Amino acid sequence: MRTDLEEAKAQELSKFQSSMDALQAKLDETNAVLLKEREAAKKAIAEAPPVVKETEVIVQDTEKVHTLKAEVDELKTSLQSEKQRADELEKKRSEEAQANEEKQKKIEETEVKIRQFQDYLRRLEEKLSNVESENKVLRQQAVSVAPAKILSGRSKSNLQQRNAESGHVSVSDSKITPESAVVASPKKEYDIDDKPQKSLNEKQQENQDLLIRCIAQHLGFAGNRPVAACIIYKCLLHWRSFEVERTSVFDRIIQTIGHAIETQDNNEVLAYWLSNASTLLLLLQRTLKASGSTGMAPQRRRSSSATLFGRMTQSFRGTPQGVNLALINGSMVSGVETLRQVEAKYPALLFKQQLTAYVEKIYGMIRDNLKKEISPLLGLCIQ
Numbered sequence: 001m002r003t004d005l006e007e008a009k010a011q012e013l014s015k016f017q018s019s020m021d022a023l024q025a026k027l028d029e030t031n032a033v034l035l036k037e038r039e040a041a042k043k044a045i046a047e048a049p050p051v052v053k054e055t056e057v058i059v060q061d062t063e064k065v066h067t068l069k070a071e072v073d074e075l076k077t078s079l080q081s082e083k084q085r086a087d088e089l090e091k092k093r094s095e096e097a098q099a100n101e102e103k104q105k106k107i108e109e110t111e112v113k114i115r116q117f118q119d120y121l122r123r124l125e126e127k128l129s130n131v132e133s134e135n136k137v138l139r140q141q142a143v144s145v146a147p148a149k150i151l152s153g154r155s156k157s158n159l160q161q162r163n164a165e166s167g168h169v170s171v172s173d174s175k176i177t178p179e180s181a182v183v184a185s186p187k188k189e190y191d192i193d194d195k196p197q198k199s200l201n202e203k204q205q206e207n208q209d210l211l212i213r214c215i216a217q218h219l220g221f222a223g224n225r226p227v228a229a230c231i232i233y234k235c236l237l238h239w240r241s242f243e244v245e246r247t248s249v250f251d252r253i254i255q256t257i258g259h260a261i262e263t264q265d266n267n268e269v270l271a272y273w274l275s276n277a278s279t280l281l282l283l284l285q286r287t288l289k290a291s292g293s294t295g296m297a298p299q300r301r302r303s304s305s306a307t308l309f310g311r312m313t314q315s316f317r318g319t320p321q322g323v324n325l326a327l328i329n330g331s332m333v334s335g336v337e338t339l340r341q342v343e344a345k346y347p348a349l350l351f352k353q354q355l356t357a358y359v360e361k362i363y364g365m366i367r368d369n370l371k372k373e374i375s376p377l378l379g380l381c382i383q
Contacts, residue, residue: 130290133289133290134290134349136290137290137344137345137346137349138346138349204239207235207239208248208249208252211231211232211235211249212252212253212256214228214231215228215231215232215253215256216256216259216260218272219231221275225279226272226275226276226279228276229275229276229277229279229280229283230279232253232276232280233280233283233284233287236249237287237340237342241347241348242287242288242342242343242344242345242348243342243343243344243345243348244345244347245345245346245347246347247347250347250348250350250351250354253351254351254354254355254358257273257276257277257358258358260273261273261358261361261362261365264365264369265369267366267369267370270362270365270366270369271366273358273362274359274362274363274366277355277358277359277362278359280355281352281355281356281359283339284348284351284352284355285352286339287339287340287341287342288341288342288344288348288349288352289341289342289343289344290343290344290349
């Protein structure tokens with residue numbers, strides 16, 4: 001096989017060699033022909049006479065060309081200036097658009113602030129009207145209390161004088177209180193609007209004690225509503241405590257709340273009583289109306305902590321006309337009936353003010369406790 005391959009290669013090489021020889025011969029012939037043609041061209045050039053051609057220069061065409069070039073240059077310049085102007089206009093347009101966006105944002109912020117100020121002004125007006133009505137009641141109370149004290153003193157002195165003259169002065173007679181003197185005085189002789197509350201009987205005292213013991217416990221929530229606040233509200237409404245001139249149940253409730261929040265470090269207890277106090281205060285705001293304001297339309301009064309009560313009010317907005325919370329067989333029911341307006345006397349108004357102060361106090365205590373817990377962590381985060 002190797003011998004056959006070598007013979008095939010030798011044959012191919014001989015073929016290539018023969019083709020190369022043929023090509024070389026053709027190349028030599030071509031070179032010889034070219035040399036002959038060059039010599040013939042040289043001879044022809046040497047023998048030919050010289051010819052001079054004159055080219056006519058048209059002046060008019062040259063001027064047009066220059067004119068056209070100048071126009072083209074002017075057009076290029078104007079195009080460049082238009083491009084610059086367009087870029088400047090685009091830049092100004094973007095700046096104006098950005099300025100318009102900023103102005104729009106400022107306008108929206110201004111509108112929000114205006115709405116907030118209007119809402120704040122409306123709340124202040126409502127609060128001012130309620131404060132004025134309460135001040136009117138307090139002034140009437142102060143005016144009515146002064147004659148009652150004078151009258152009680154006169155009645156007491158008259159009774160003592162009578163007993164001294166008759167010679168039957170007893171221990172019970174010598175201990176006549178101003179309240180008993182006012183009650184014992186005939187109505188025809190003295191026309192007094194300030195009638196003190198009668199002494200509680202055993203059943204009423206037992207009910208009050210039961211209420212105080214009940215709310216002193218942790219009653220929790222039912223249907224996202226604090227049970228203790230609803231029990232207090234329904235009991236006071238049922239006993240008509242808001243309409244009496246003198247009662248001790250409000251002071252006992254306030255003392256119970258104050259005793260419960262003595263542990264200032266327990267946020268769970270504070271939050272529980274904040275929920276109860278704020279709910280009870282909201283119910284009182286929607287129920288109580290100051291004495292002498294019968295012809296006035298009921299208004300919602302908000303305390304100084306308007307933000308906190310705004311959040312509380314939002315939770316009751318499912319019933320637009322008010323919230324009627326009742327306890328039926330131990331379960332709480334929420335209805336859409338309008339809360340009955342009650343003409344509040346001085347103890348009820350004082351109770352509402354004390355409750356407002358406790359709500360703000362508990363809120364501040366919770367805030368301070370959380371600040372104490374979060375401040376070290378914030379310091380570490382900043383570091």
